[in-house]
Amino acid sequence: MTVSGALDHRDALLEQVRALLGPISELQNATPSAAALGEVAFAADWDAGRRERFAKGLVEALEASIDADDPTPIEAYVRLMSHADDPIAPQFRASFLDELGDEVRARTER
Amino acid sequence: MSLELVELGPATLHRLHELERTPGEPDPWVSEVEDFILGPAVGTHIDEPASHILLAVDGDQAVGALVHHPDENYPGAEYISAIVVDHRKRGQGYGEQLLAAAIEHAIAASKRPHALWAVHPNNAPMIKLSESVGELVGVHSSGYRVFVHP
Numbered sequence: 001m002t003v004s005g006a007l008d009h010r011d012a013l014l015e016q017v018r019a020l021l022g023p024i025s026e027l028q029n030a031t032p033s034a035a036a037l038g039e040v041a042f043a044a045d046w047d048a049g050r051r052e053r054f055a056k057g058l059v060e061a062l063e064a065s066i067d068a069d070d071p072t073p074i075e076a077y078v079r080l081m082s083h084a085d086d087p088i089a090p091q092f093r094a095s096f097l098d099e100l101g102d103e104v105r106a107r108t109e110r
Numbered sequence: 111m112s113l114e115l116v117e118l119g120p121a122t123l124h125r126l127h128e129l130e131r132t133p134g135e136p137d138p139w140v141s142e143v144e145d146f147i148l149g150p151a152v153g154t155h156i157d158e159p160a161s162h163i164l165l166a167v168d169g170d171q172a173v174g175a176l177v178h179h180p181d182e183n184y185p186g187a188e189y190i191s192a193i194v195v196d197h198r199k200r201g202q203g204y205g206e207q208l209l210a211a212a213i214e215h216a217i218a219a220s221k222r223p224h225a226l227w228a229v230h231p232n233n234a235p236m237i238k239l240s241e242s243v244g245e246l247v248g249v250h251s252s253g254y255r256v257f258v259h260p
Contacts, residue, residue: 053156057120064121076124084153091228091254092146094181094189100248100256101183107247107258108186108224 013071017062020074024062027055042082054081113173113207115164115215123152125165128172132197139230143194151177151192162219166195166208173199174208178216178225187258188220190227206239213243213259228254 001009019038026036027043032051034044043054061077090096097104118125131144147163154161154177161179165172174195178188190212195204209227216225227244229236231253240246244257 050156053159057156060120061123072124073121076127077120080123080126080152081156083149084156086145086150088146088150089142091142091230091250091252092151092177092191094179094184094191096228096250096254097181097184097189097226097256099250103248104184104187104226104256104258107245108184108226 010069013065013069016071016074017066020058020062020078024055024058027051027058039078040081042085057081111168111203111207113204113211114167115176115211116167118163118165119155122165123163125172126152126175128165129175129194129196130198136197137232139233140194140197142230143192146192147175147177147194154179160220162215164212164215166204166211168199168204171199172196173204176208176212176215178212178220180220180222184226186222187224187226188216188222190216190225193227205235209236209239209243223260225259226256228256230254 023037023040026032030048032044034041037044043051046054057077061074064073065071116125126148129148131148132140151163154163158179161177163177164175166174166176174193176190176193178190180188193208193212195208213225217223226247227240228250229240237255240255240257244259247256247258249255
């Protein structure tokens with residue numbers, strides 16, 4: 001990578017870091033504004049605990065991107081988390097077992 | 111062949127993109143699990159902090175992924191909700207290794223004595239594999255077979 005290319009790459013990463021600092025702070029507010037959340041506006045209606053854990057995740061992913069000088073971790077984290085509320089088929093939840101609850105408990109708690 | 115499980119978190123979830131969705135029109139149990147693991151499964155780390163999402167790697171190549179999590183209704187077991195082998199790695203014996211690794215990790219990480227998992231009724235290879243390492247607990251009304259180990 002040329003010096004110019006490296007600088008452009010670093011600028012893009014720094015811009016992304018700056019763009020997420022406001023939303024991360026906004027996630028801590030009791031009633032966050034979707035507009036202020038920007039690209040993480042999908043989290044505006046999440047409960048406080050979920051927003052807090054998401055904010056911690058964003059910080060972790062940002063730190064990973066900064067450490068690696070690579071926007072991939074933070075970009076992927078935001079993109080993947082935007083699907084956190086997609087429908088989940090019942091077999092992927094432990095409650096799927098409830099129909100067989102007696103058999104499961106008899107087998108796993110004996 | 112030496113399978114290793116890598117715990118994924120916010121800083122490393124991008125590694126899921128090392129997996130490739132099965133092209134064309136895969137069997138429904140394949141598309142269901144790929145939709146889950148490459149979609150809302152990532153939310154389990156904020157919704158269920160005790161959950162685990164893991165990438166299976168062989169050397170520097172990702173070969174699959176899995177998710178497991180506890181449920182307070184079943185304190186004696188950890189539920190392995192999803193296991194997938196990348197379509198480029200199927201038919202090479204990874205499924206057997208991945209199921210064994212998933213069971214071992216689910217029990218060790220949760221400190222619960224048993225691991226449970228459900229298998230689509232038409233997924234004959236996985237049913238056969240599950241019968242070899244686990245015991246059938248019952249058949250869900252949807253047809254899914256629920257297995258336990260040990």
